[in-house]
Amino acid sequence: MNWDETTEDAATPQADRLVGASADHEDQAVEAALRPKDLGEFIGQERVREQLDLVLRAARVRGATADHVLLSGAPGLGKTTLSMIIAAEMGAPIRITSGPAIQHAGDLAAILSSLQEGEVLFLDEIHRMSRPAEEMLYMAMEDFRVDVIVGKGPGATAIPLELPPFTLVGATTRAGLLPPPLRDRFGFTAHMEFYGPPELERVIHRSASLLDVEIDTAGAAEIAGRARGTPRIANRLLRRVRDYAQVKADGQINRDIASVALGVYEVDGRGLDRLDRAVLEALLKLFSGGPVGLSTLAVAVGEERETVEEVAEPFLVREGLLARTPRGRVATPAAWAHLGLTAPQGRPGAGGQPDLFGA
Numbered sequence: 001m002n003w004d005e006t007t008e009d010a011a012t013p014q015a016d017r018l019v020g021a022s023a024d025h026e027d028q029a030v031e032a033a034l035r036p037k038d039l040g041e042f043i044g045q046e047r048v049r050e051q052l053d054l055v056l057r058a059a060r061v062r063g064a065t066a067d068h069v070l071l072s073g074a075p076g077l078g079k080t081t082l083s084m085i086i087a088a089e090m091g092a093p094i095r096i097t098s099g100p101a102i103q104h105a106g107d108l109a110a111i112l113s114s115l116q117e118g119e120v121l122f123l124d125e126i127h128r129m130s131r132p133a134e135e136m137l138y139m140a141m142e143d144f145r146v147d148v149i150v151g152k153g154p155g156a157t158a159i160p161l162e163l164p165p166f167t168l169v170g171a172t173t174r175a176g177l178l179p180p181p182l183r184d185r186f187g188f189t190a191h192m193e194f195y196g197p198p199e200l201e202r203v204i205h206r207s208a209s210l211l212d213v214e215i216d217t218a219g220a221a222e223i224a225g226r227a228r229g230t231p232r233i234a235n236r237l238l239r240r241v242r243d244y245a246q247v248k249a250d251g252q253i254n255r256d257i258a259s260v261a262l263g264v265y266e267v268d269g270r271g272l273d274r275l276d277r278a279v280l281e282a283l284l285k286l287f288s289g290g291p292v293g294l295s296t297l298a299v300a301v302g303e304e305r306e307t308v309e310e311v312a313e314p315f316l317v318r319e320g321l322l323a324r325t326p327r328g329r330v331a332t333p334a335a336w337a338h339l340g341l342t343a344p345q346g347r348p349g350a351g352g353q354p355d356l357f358g359a
């Protein structure tokens with residue numbers, strides 16, 4: 001791979017895992033076809049949808065350009081999809097760029113000065129923009145104006161440039177990293193939550209019908225339960241189960257087919273993959289449930305510290321299977337139950353014993 005093409009995701013260990021939330025190459029190729037096109041088609045996120053609907057409707061009634069919108073949430077929850085829906089609902093064209101693509105303020109000035117009135121500018125990974133570009137964006141968002149610097153050194157002059165009104169849609173997986181002045185300039189902020197099983201089932205039924213795959217209710221529920229609250233993962237698991245159904249059966253997906261297929265891909269009933277389970281198993285079997293230091297745990301599973309910390313742990317913590325404590329990683333009672341093991345007496349999960357480990 002050419003270093004220039006290295007993205008954050010490619011640099012992330014295990015980015016290609018079946019239950020990883022970032023888009024892989026195949027996702028990028030097929031996602032466009034699966035994207036809901038308007039708010040009515042967008043599944044779940046009721047509150048965000050309702051609020052956004054009001055914001056967009058009000059703008060349409062006033063005949064105005066919609067306020068700037070910030071979309072924050074984990075990968076694969078629908079930020080890019082919503083940005084396209086915003087443009088579609090406003091009947092406006094959309095321009096797509098990203099923080100890492102804007103290295104110099106001049107890059108941003110070029111984009112801003114070529115926007116049409118009412119256009120939606122989608123700025124993905126807005127937390128990764130350079131500082132000077134960010135400052136230019138403040139003025140553009142607030143006053144629809146930028147200062148273009150012409151020349152260098154003492155002779156440099158700032159030429160003010162008026163911009164047509166536009167709607168900035170920023171997306172970030174790390175809202176906490178946004179400087180407050182930037183956050184404050186958005187008229188509306190939408191926090192996207194993980195999806196519950198019923199919504200994921202609807203996502204799966206919808207995608208199955210677009211992909212022309214037959215699936216019954218129980219089959220969709222089986223996949224939804226393993227999709228880690230994330231539509232992108234649900235769609236990816238659906239494609240793998242479809243492959244299995246086509247090769248090993250008559251192409252139709254039911255609970256058994258889904259369950260056996262995902263077993264082949266080592267995604268368990270709760271959405272844990274081989275790495276997740278290796279981490280839990282080491283914690284339980286080698287360290288009696290902890291507490292154990294991250295480095296020790298990583299050595300025990302033969303992975304890098306970062307892989308354990310950034311790839312496996314967030315989901316295990318979210319699922320309530322593992323806790324990070326000041327003294328190290330600790331398994332919760334649910335972890336013992338999930339792996340079908342019995343906690344030694346006196347450990348969390350041993351039942352009726354005092355919790356000595358602060359889990």
Ligand SMILES: Nc1ncnc2c1ncn2[C@@H]1O[C@H](COP(=O)(O)OP(=O)(O)OP(=O)(O)O)[C@@H](O)[C@H]1O
Pocket residue numbers: 021022023030031032034035036041042043044045074075076077078079080081082173203231232235
């Ligand atoms: N609410 C939804 N209803 C139906 N499908 C959805 C929904 N949200 C996301 N999807 C599907 O999940 C896929 C991933 O969504 P999207 O690309 O919008 O995620 P994202 O939040 O932009 O992720 P990233 O942070 O990696 O950029 C899309 O192909 C889309 O089909």
Ligand SMILES: [Mg+2]
Pocket residue numbers: 079080081124171
């Ligand atoms: Mg996206």
